[in-house]
Structures are given as C-alpha cells and as structure tokens.
Amino acid sequence: MxxxxxxxxxxxxxxxxxxxxxxxxxxxxxxxxxxxxxxxxxxxxxxxxxxxxxxxxxxxxxxxxxxxxxxxxxxxxxxxxxxxxxxxxxxxxxxxxxxxxxxxxxxxxxxxxxxxxxxxxxxxxxxxxxxxxxxxxxxxxxxxxxxxxxxxxxxxCHSLNLTLCNMENSCGKAKDFFGTVQQQVQGLITYFEKYIKTRFVEAMMNAKKLAIEMEIDPVLPEKCQRRFEEYQVYDDIFGFLFTSEQLNLMDNDKLKDCCHRLQNFLKKDELFDVDGDALLIELKLLQEHLPKEIKISIDILNYLKRMRCFPIVRRAIFK
Incomplete structure (x- = not known):
C-alpha cells in the first residue's frame, strides 16, 4: 500500500x-x-x-x-x-x-x-x-x-464441460481437435455467440438431419432431452423478447398471447410483476420505432435506457 x-x-x-x-x-x-x-x-x-x-x-x-x-x-x-x-x-x-x-x-x-x-x-x-x-x-x-x-x-459451463468430456472419450478426432483449440479461441467465441442468438431449435433440427444421414436413431438420451425441455420452457415464455427479429415477426394475436403468458408466469397470488395489456401496447409501439440495426435484447435495453421510454418493456427484459 x-x-x-x-x-x-x-x-x-x-x-x-x-x-x-x-x-x-x-x-x-x-x-x-x-x-x-x-x-x-x-x-x-x-x-x-x-x-x-x-x-x-x-x-x-x-x-x-x-x-x-x-x-x-x-x-x-x-x-x-x-x-x-x-x-x-x-x-x-x-x-x-x-x-x-x-x-x-x-x-x-x-x-x-x-x-x-x-x-x-x-x-x-x-x-x-x-x-x-x-x-x-x-x-x-x-x-x-x-x-x-x-x-x-x-x-x-458445467454442462459444456460434461459435453466436451463425453465427446473426447468417444471420438479420437475430438482429442486432436482440443489439442489445437487454443489457436481457434476467437472462432469458437463467434460460433457460440451465433448459437445463442439462433437458440437451440436450429441446432436440434441440424442434429436430427445429421443423425438420419448417419442412419442413427435421432432420439436424445433422457437427460439431454430434459435439458432441452427446460430451455424450451424458458424460450416459450421469454423468447419473444430475445431478438428484434422475433418480435417483428409476431402479429397482434400472437404478441398478445405471449404478453399474457408472461404475465401469468410472473404472477404470485394476486400480484403481477408485469401487466400483459400494458406490455402489449408498448411492444406494438416498439415494433414501429425500434431501429433496424438493434437486434438482441441487451441492445434493445440500452436503446430504451437512452430514450427513457417503454418502462414495462424494460421491466420485462430485466427478468
């Protein structure tokens, strides 16, 4: 000191x-x-x-x-x-x-x-x-x-570690791959960033297609299936807030259904963390005014903070 x-x-x-x-x-x-x-x-x-x-x-x-x-x-x-x-x-x-x-x-x-x-x-x-x-x-x-x-x-991190360990134990090429992975760190980061944005649905479809081509039964082990089911529940509730693309693809009825589903999920006793009707009104306005270059939820949140508007949407994304 x-x-x-x-x-x-x-x-x-x-x-x-x-x-x-x-x-x-x-x-x-x-x-x-x-x-x-x-x-x-x-x-x-x-x-x-x-x-x-x-x-x-x-x-x-x-x-x-x-x-x-x-x-x-x-x-x-x-x-x-x-x-x-x-x-x-x-x-x-x-x-x-x-x-x-x-x-x-x-x-x-x-x-x-x-x-x-x-x-x-x-x-x-x-x-x-x-x-x-x-x-x-x-x-x-x-x-x-x-x-x-x-x-x-x-x-x-724990899930990825288990996945990589199982991959290495079952595939010789995987062992060779991890010997050079340090040289490809940036590419790996880019891959996972893209994976997060597109979520696991696309990965599931590609995995099933690959399994069929390899003449393998496209069925996940029970533990893996439960893991994907947990993420699917999360996506069903909050998915419409993940990206501006997802938000803009929704019509009024679909958006209304998502807002009320989120309201009901966040309800405890007679208290609501989010008002579904108020959220719907703000999201419809946001669809019209959100700049096209803003894509993911954290960027949407920063935009709303700068503009000091849409408090219900900000609260929903905070969840």
Missing amino acids: AESDPLIKNHLQRFQNNEICYHYLSPTIQKELILLISCEIEAAIIQKVKEAKYFTVILDCTPNFSRQEQMTLIIRCVNVNSTPVKVEEYFLQYLIVSNTSGLLEELHNVLKVLDLDIDDVKGQCYDNGSNMKGRHQGVQKRLLDINPRAMYTPCG
Whole structure:
C-alpha cells in the first residue's frame, strides 16, 4: 500500500524514524481493515442488485482444505447504472454448510441478512448434481415451492464441460481437435455467440438431419432431452423478447398471447410483476420505432435506457 499511497508511505517513515509510537499495522488491524473494505464492497453490490430489483442466484459447492463443504454465492443481475447496460455477476461470500440438504435454508437466511427478497429471485443456476437440480427433492424444486417464478437453468459451463468430456472419450478426432483449440479461441467465441442468438431449435433440427444421414436413431438420451425441455420452457415464455427479429415477426394475436403468458408466469397470488395489456401496447409501439440495426435484447435495453421510454418493456427484459 505504501508504494501507491503517499499517506501510508509517510506514516511508515514517521514510525521508522521514531516520530510516532504506533503503526496500526498489526495482523489484527489489517484483518479489521480488510473486513471494513469488504463490507463497503458488499454494500455497493447489494445497492446495485436492489436497483435492478430482480436477480439470479448461482450456487456451487466444493470442500475446502479442511474438507468442510462450502458454498459460493454469486448474484447475477442487470447493472442499470452502467453505460451501456450490462448483465453482471457478483461474488458475495462463501458459506459453510454442514450438508447439501441445508443449502436452501442457508440461502434463505443469507438473503434475509443481505436484505434481499427471495420473491425477487427470477432465476437459479446450479451444477448438474441431483441434490441441486432434482425435480422432486432438489434445491431447485424446493426454491420453486417458495417462489415459482425462479426458473432453473443448468450451469452452462458445467454442462459444456460434461459435453466436451463425453465427446473426447468417444471420438479420437475430438482429442486432436482440443489439442489445437487454443489457436481457434476467437472462432469458437463467434460460433457460440451465433448459437445463442439462433437458440437451440436450429441446432436440434441440424442434429436430427445429421443423425438420419448417419442412419442413427435421432432420439436424445433422457437427460439431454430434459435439458432441452427446460430451455424450451424458458424460450416459450421469454423468447419473444430475445431478438428484434422475433418480435417483428409476431402479429397482434400472437404478441398478445405471449404478453399474457408472461404475465401469468410472473404472477404470485394476486400480484403481477408485469401487466400483459400494458406490455402489449408498448411492444406494438416498439415494433414501429425500434431501429433496424438493434437486434438482441441487451441492445434493445440500452436503446430504451437512452430514450427513457417503454418502462414495462424494460421491466420485462430485466427478468
């Protein structure tokens, strides 16, 4: 710190010259300073999350050096104050848990301490362990019982890792490919960006066509089928907001149906996060005024922020 802070440097020099008796740099003081800094950082993160209102929780468990199970808590939300608007992830803390069965209770308690409302959780993301993603007893099911609007998404990195491992084990050419993949990183990034925009429907069609050409039964394994079904549910609810192309292709009846489907999904008791009729009116106006060069949802969000208009559409995209 003294190398970059003149005040600290002067303080240390005065102590070394016996001009003062206390240096305030003992391990206890250092730990207290680190704690104070971490509290300020945490408060700034929580403020950003509250301004966004809606957020996703990302949890992962791994044993530490003492073999105690610890859970990383990461919050994903839209940073509405940044220019341009960004979707960001913030690591908050490690949580020690006695066993994985108590993860949801620990999460609920931590959110209370952080003054975050569990009803504002609109997404949950875990690894592919049955204790986390299980439809009947997993954490995702128990959180859905509390907040049915917290859609579950399998961890993309973990899913990709499993896919690549299985590919390498079953194909010699795949092993050769991953030996040179570092030289093709940019091309790989471009491919996945395109894949995200076109979503998995096109990939499913191409995979079935290829399987038929290879005389293989075009049927996904049960686990893979469930994964695609989960993404399909997400696409059915939010898909009309993903791209401007998708939005512009919809007629009034189709758009109205999508708006009310989203309204009903985001309903809890008698409260609605989004008014379907108001959303329909704004989207019809947006179809007429949205510039053609704006394609994906994050660009639409930045456009709406600059124009300071269509608040219902902004809220829907925040989900």
